[in-house]
Amino acid sequence: xxxxxxxxxxxxxxxxxxxxxxxxxxxxxxxxxxxxxxxxxxxxxxxxxxxxxxxxxxxxxxxxxxxxxxxxxxxxxxxxxxxxxxx
Amino acid sequence: xxxxxxxxxxxxxxxxxxxxxxxxxxxxxxxxxxxxxxxxxxxxxxxxxxxxxxxxxxxxxxxxxxxxxxxxxxxxxxxxxxxxxxxxxxxxxxxxxxxxxxxxxxxxxxxxxxxxxxxxxxxxxxxxxxxxxxxxxxxxxxxxxxxxxxxxxxxxxxxxxxxxxxxxxxxxxxxxxxxx
Numbered sequence: 442x443x444x445x446x447x448x449x450x451x452x453x454x455x456x457x458x459x460x461x462x463x464x465x466x467x468x469x470x471x472x473x474x475x476x477x478x479x480x481x482x483x484x485x486x487x488x489x490x491x492x493x494x495x496x497x498x499x500x501x502x503x504x505x506x507x508x509x510x511x512x513x514x515x516x517x518x519x520x521x522x523x524x525x526x527x528x
Numbered sequence: 529x530x531x532x533x534x535x536x537x538x539x540x541x542x543x544x545x546x547x548x549x550x551x552x553x554x555x556x557x558x559x560x561x562x563x564x565x566x567x568x569x570x571x572x573x574x575x576x577x578x579x580x581x582x583x584x585x586x587x588x589x590x591x592x593x594x595x596x597x598x599x600x601x602x603x604x605x606x607x608x609x610x611x612x613x614x615x616x617x618x619x620x621x622x623x624x625x626x627x628x629x630x631x632x633x634x635x636x637x638x639x640x641x642x643x644x645x646x647x648x649x650x651x652x653x654x655x656x657x658x659x660x661x662x663x664x665x666x667x668x669x670x671x672x673x674x675x676x677x678x679x680x681x682x683x684x685x686x687x688x689x690x691x692x693x694x695x696x697x698x699x700x701x702x703x704x705x706x707x708x
Binding site: 476483484486488490491492494496497499500503 | 557560630631632633634702704705
């Protein structure tokens with residue numbers, strides 16, 4: 442019983458489905474820095490960086506806040522399929 | 529946002545459970561200066577160094593007490609504290625910060641680190657305890673190697689418990705990128 446606890450991989454990290462985003466593209470188009478966007482949506486600027494690089498998937502609330510800050514709709518910003526180039 | 533400038537006039541709140549002040553956490557979170565410590569390579573080097581120091585602290589308990597081992601013990605404790613200070617800087621004190629000072633990503637990575645740290649601590653603690661009990665058996669031929677007292681083991685365990693979330697976080701976090 443006790444041993445079964447240690448059968449769990451100690452450093453395992455569950456693989457998540459990737460979420461693609463155009464946050465950086467729209468942020469730059471609006472002339473905002475990461476810090477300005479972060480302040481607008483109430484997160485740390487590194488969180489915006491991780492999010493733009495696809496290393497973090499935001500909660501629905503944060504996605505909605507980012508969409509509002511960038512004056513876009515959530516599906517324009519986030520997708521579970523890669524965005525087409527130039528779109 | 530909690531990571532914003534709180535102003536110098538405001539008195540810094542002390543979080544008793546986490547053992548940090550609001551000012552020190554915010555100062556670390558708001559630090560935009562580039563630091564090599566926040567890149568994954570140097571951070572992982574710190575983690576390995578700390579793991580070696582903690583392992584040495586546990587092993588030295590089984591060495592016969594001499595003047596040299598006493599100096600070594602103090603040296604290891606000092607090294608652990610220095611490395612921990614650097615590790616906390618490397619992870620922006622996220623591992624010790626309370627919810628109200630963090631955003632949703634930071635809370636998620638902190639909680640994930642605490643979960644892994646608990647598992648590691650349970651495993652290492654159990655193995656150390658079993659080893660200690662085996663070595664202390666009075667009829668065992670290796671009884672002479674048993675630690676005279678468990679002070680260093682206890683210090684090592686307490687330090688491991690305190691440092692492990694920062695170690696796990698430092699190992700797992702990707703490298704930071706410049707602000708702009």
